[in-house]
Amino acid sequence: MRCTKAIIYSDNLRNNINEIKKNLKQNVKLCCAVKANGYGNDAINSAKIAVEMGAEYLAIATVDEGIELREAGIKAELLLLSPCCPDEYPLLVENHITPLVFETEVIKNLNKVVSDLKHSKHPVFLAVDTGMGRIGCLSEEAASIAKEIASSTSLELAGMITHFAVSDSITSENIEYTKMQFEKFISACESVKKAGINPGIRTCAASAAAIAMPEYQLDMVRPGIILYGYYADEVTKEYLASKKISLNLKPVMQFETKVASIRNFTPGRSISYGRTWTCKKETLIGVLPVGYADGLLRRNSPGLKVTINGKAYPVVGRICMDQCMIDLGPDNKEVKCWDTAIIFGPKDSKSSNASLFDADDIAKMTNTISYEIMTSLSKRVKRIIQ
Ligand SMILES: *Cc1c(COP(=O)(O)O)cnc(C)c1O
Numbered sequence: 001m002r003c004t005k006a007i008i009y010s011d012n013l014r015n016n017i018n019e020i021k022k023n024l025k026q027n028v029k030l031c032c033a034v035k036a037n038g039y040g041n042d043a044i045n046s047a048k049i050a051v052e053m054g055a056e057y058l059a060i061a062t063v064d065e066g067i068e069l070r071e072a073g074i075k076a077e078l079l080l081l082s083p084c085c086p087d088e089y090p091l092l093v094e095n096h097i098t099p100l101v102f103e104t105e106v107i108k109n110l111n112k113v114v115s116d117l118k119h120s121k122h123p124v125f126l127a128v129d130t131g132m133g134r135i136g137c138l139s140e141e142a143a144s145i146a147k148e149i150a151s152s153t154s155l156e157l158a159g160m161i162t163h164f165a166v167s168d169s170i171t172s173e174n175i176e177y178t179k180m181q182f183e184k185f186i187s188a189c190e191s192v193k194k195a196g197i198n199p200g201i202r203t204c205a206a207s208a209a210a211i212a213m214p215e216y217q218l219d220m221v222r223p224g225i226i227l228y229g230y231y232a233d234e235v236t237k238e239y240l241a242s243k244k245i246s247l248n249l250k251p252v253m254q255f256e257t258k259v260a261s262i263r264n265f266t267p268g269r270s271i272s273y274g275r276t277w278t279c280k281k282e283t284l285i286g287v288l289p290v291g292y293a294d295g296l297l298r299r300n301s302p303g304l305k306v307t308i309n310g311k312a313y314p315v316v317g318r319i320c321m322d323q324c325m326i327d328l329g330p331d332n333k334e335v336k337c338w339d340t341a342i343i344f345g346p347k348d349s350k351s352s353n354a355s356l357f358d359a360d361d362i363a364k365m366t367n368t369i370s371y372e373i374m375t376s377l378s379k380r381v382k383r384i385i386q
Pocket residue numbers: 033059081163205206207208222223224225226232
């Protein structure tokens with residue numbers, strides 16, 4: 001098997017879901033986000049564990065992701081968070097995927113596809129844009145759109161949804177903005193009720209708000225990143241602890257490879273494209289068979305360090321498509337060919353081979369978030385489920 005791989009620690013995922021459940025009020029439903037291959041952590045394994053542990057809904061971004069889950073035998077409700085193309089409506093309906101709708105045109109088209117395909121009604125969630133500026137009707141329009149859904153022949157309003165823009169920030173200005181969004185959402189739900197329509201499942205909180213603002217949990221929460229063991233930006237473990245909230249997350253993924261070759265370098269020799277690194281004093285250089293086509297982003301060199309036998313070694317020269325080089329230092333007798341080199345993973349792993357870096361550490365280096373680091377792992381990196 002290829003030595004560049006991602007180990008998926010299922011027990012850590014179970015731990016994280018338990019930690020989330022401890023923070024949920026009674027009767028709050030769980031919708032686990034398994035979009036983008038479970039943020040890179042394997043959608044099917046994540047979905048199966050989430051459903052076993054009580055998730056009634058799973059959130060996906062594409063119809064194809066939903067079909068993959070259905071083919072794996074998953075029966076939970078699937079909430080499609082992103083718009084799909086009209087030619088995908090038949091697949092959406094046949095695979096019982098619940099879309100977010102908010103436009104008359106889409107409601108009409110979808111209604112026609114459903115009525116052509118089946119006799120029962122198809123569920124939809126009404127999306128409200130309370131300040132994310134992505135999808136959804138305005139809060140003032142919610143009642144009239146809900147009426148269109150309720151009066152259609154083949155659609156039923158199963159829920160209402162909005163999404164926060166800055167709930168992962170802890171500045172007072174951003175906390176105010178989230179409150180404003182929440183209030184707009186509640187008023188949209190109330191206006192639908194006043195129009196005599198049941199708004200169904202009301203949901204607004206993803207990871208950050210679900211834990212930090214329990215009063216925003218409403219009927220269902222939609223955690224994503226915290227399932228996979230990372231805190232949502234500024235809503236860190238320490239911030240939560242300061243609010244007397246306990247959430248002990250463990251990273252689920254370990255991205256690793258092995259040292260494939262060790263070569264002695266003498267002063268003056270340079271490494272990789274662009275010759276950005278030149279040997280100053282004699283040293284041993286290790287070659288790792290992992291590169292940006294695997295998701296080890298080129299912009300992480302220079303700066304990235306990998307962990308081998310509990311010690312950190314820097315990447316030198318540019319990361320290539322399929323390989324990169326590390327400086328093992330002169331006379332290194334600790335690192336041998338085919339030793340494991342961990343790029344990121346849980347730091348508290350009980351194995352003697354724990355990583356010194358997690359996906360957050362790597363994200364900070366290039367001013368991004370753990371979400372992007374994990375979803376960058378490409379298909380070529382086999383996920384090994386443990
Ligand atoms: C991705 C997404 C989520 C999950 O977000 P996290 O920050 O990972 O918890 C929830 N809701 C919507 C609409 C999303 O797009």
